[in-house]
Amino acid sequence: MASSSPFLNPSARSRPGDLAIVLLARDSYQPITLEQSTGVVDGYVEGKVLNTRFGSFPHSTFLDVPWGSQIRASHVDTGSRGRKRKLEASGEDTSIPGADDETKDSEAGNQLTRKAASAPSGFVHILKPSPELWTSALPHRTQVVYTPDYSYILSRIRARPGTRIIEAGAGSGSFTHASVRAVYNGLPQKPEDKKGKVFSFEFNEDRYHKMQDEIFEHKLADMVHLTHRDVYGEGFLVEGKSPEATAIFLDLPAPWKALKHISRRRPQKDGETPKPDNGDWISPLDPKKSVHICTFSPCIEQVMRTVTELRRLGWVDVDMVEVAHKRINVLREKVGLNLPNKKGCNLTPANVMESIDRLKVINEKTKDFNNAQKEKDGDAMAVDPSDSGKANGREEEDEKPWAQGRVVHRPEGELKTHTSYLVFAVLPREWSEEDEAAASAKWPCGKETKTIGSVDKAARKQAKRELHHMYEMEKGRKRQKRSAGEKQAIGEVTQTST
């Protein structure tokens, strides 16, 4: 069964009830849930309206358009809302008979929403939600994990369709959305169905509730199980059962305190000898698979404590990575002396000829100035440097503004500030006597009765014969060589004796 979440199965066109990301300007996003209004909303006769610095946008203008469309601002009539505000400012009684009627009408669904007329104030783009856009647009409740980090983390912890991930803490849900998309392989039909799923844990009650609301709004409730819990003390079981996870991501202030619960055996205190489980301890891990973990810590002291604890608990392949992400900007650069002095234009010579022309102008100007000084008429000739190479400038003018100049790519001058250190490790699956016996029965090692592969008995015999033949040939050649050598030696001896 397929999910209806816009993050997993988006529609081709925007629909009422969809989450949409409104792109206001570069790196400026506004998430909204699209509403189909049937009457006056908040005083607007156009229905629900998004107000931005680029103008007002009734939701009706965002609906039933292909994702990525440019939407122009609209003239909106504030109606009773405007009148109410004016009265509030003047301190008069704010109950306006007309306004109340309007609201009542709208509540009753009697007053129809008026069609919006476009305004020249500006435009925005409406974008289909994705985890990357959500990370840029989400309301920050905490420090979040950004796309360069989480894309690398998800690949290292082997998150793929069908994987079951444990995540703590959930925070603002940035990593949660990215991991849901990574593990999604359809919705579970029955509770025992083992489909890809994210088991998320958050300790802060306010964040837990906000995150829970978001999961429902984004139609991800079948894919994300959020638990309000302190994982240091209470571990990672969900309603007393094991999530059977194979991938773990810990974005916690002290990840080493939670590691004891991510074990295949009952957690031991430091220095304590392991006790038998008696079957009363449940591990949150998949017993049949290796488990990959990543912990996210901003400082090296936390990394060291985590690594020590990982080693103590038997994790292997422990390593640490820092993602130093650099954005490369692609832009059109207009270089030349004859360009208008405006944004995006670099007023330096574009080539050697242009610099020679410029030098000629400067020399000419200096000569004229000196001549003028000599003649002492005090009227130095003014030379307009922009006179030279006009043709070049006109050429540029003929081109469309967006096609002018050269396309260049340039990395940002500075690396983004350090985000975090990523510690990775693997906990191999446990291997019992029974597992060894089962593997030996399936793949008998050292007791082979027949050759593995496609070579049959006749072919093997033939190969043996050929080998023997080659051996005999080689032996014959060596014998011949030896007897020829002996004959030569005898001849030499005979010659010297005569």
Ligand SMILES: C[S@@+](CC[C@H](N)C(=O)[O-])C[C@H]1O[C@@H](n2cnc3c(N)ncnc32)[C@H](O)[C@@H]1O
């Ligand atoms: C940095 S935020 C996580 C951000 C998140 N990874 C994201 O991408 O949005 C860390 C979260 O861990 C939670 N937290 C701290 N200690 C916890 C604990 N013992 N159990 C569960 N959550 C905890 C905090 O409340 C906080 O929301």
